[in-house]
Amino acid sequence: MPKLDDFFETHAATLPESVRQAVMNASIPGLIDEPRVPELAAALTEPGLDLPELAISGLWLLAGDLDRSHSISQNDSSAEGSFWHGIMHRRESDYSNAKYWFRRVGSHPVLIRVKQLHESVYSDPYDFIDQVEKACLGRTHDPAVTQWLLKAQWTEWQLLMIECLAK
Structure with missing residues (x-):
């Protein structure tokens, strides 16, 4: 389960209970299309879900359903x-x-903000993408680097979710 950063905890409390619990029980998102989080996917398909569309796009990413996330984000x-x-x-x-x-x-x-919090691996989104690519292709031989990339990506997700929940 990913640990929620302090800056995100109060925002997570605004999520519907089933979604919040599923987020808290989810695995940290991988650098590639993994893992699947069926509990979160089920919570996102409950009737009457009242969240901004872009927040739902981010939640689908966390659930591991890139297609559903894509169908929302590409239209915004x-x-x-x-x-x-x-x-x-x-x-x-x-x-x-x-x-x-x-x-x-x-x-x-x-x-x-991500750059401030993870300056060792996140100078800008383009360099970060290059580093993720290297890690996914097995060119990063230090497991600590991969862990830092995962942490930076998780911070990125939480910060962007805050932005989207505020709209």
Whole structure:
């Protein structure tokens, strides 16, 4: 289960109970299309779910359903929609397409904050994508680097979720 960072805990409390519990019980998202979180997918398909569409896109990413996340984010031209879209392509190993979507994000407070919190592995989203690609292709031989990438990605997800829940 991913540990929620302190900055995200109060925001997680605003999620519907079934979604919040599923998020707290989920595995930390992998650098690629893994793992699947059926409990979260079930919570996201409950009738009457009242969350912003882009928050739902991010939750589908956490649930491991990249297609459902993609169907939402590709139809939203905002910086946050492009951000989820870029993460989705990065997780499906379409690295050049991920960079395209991050160019559409432009300067974003989430990017600045992730860089502050994970400066050793996150100088900018393009370098981060390159590092993820290297790790996924087995070119990063230090498991600690992969763990830092996973932590940075988890921070990125939480910060972007906060942005989307606020809209």
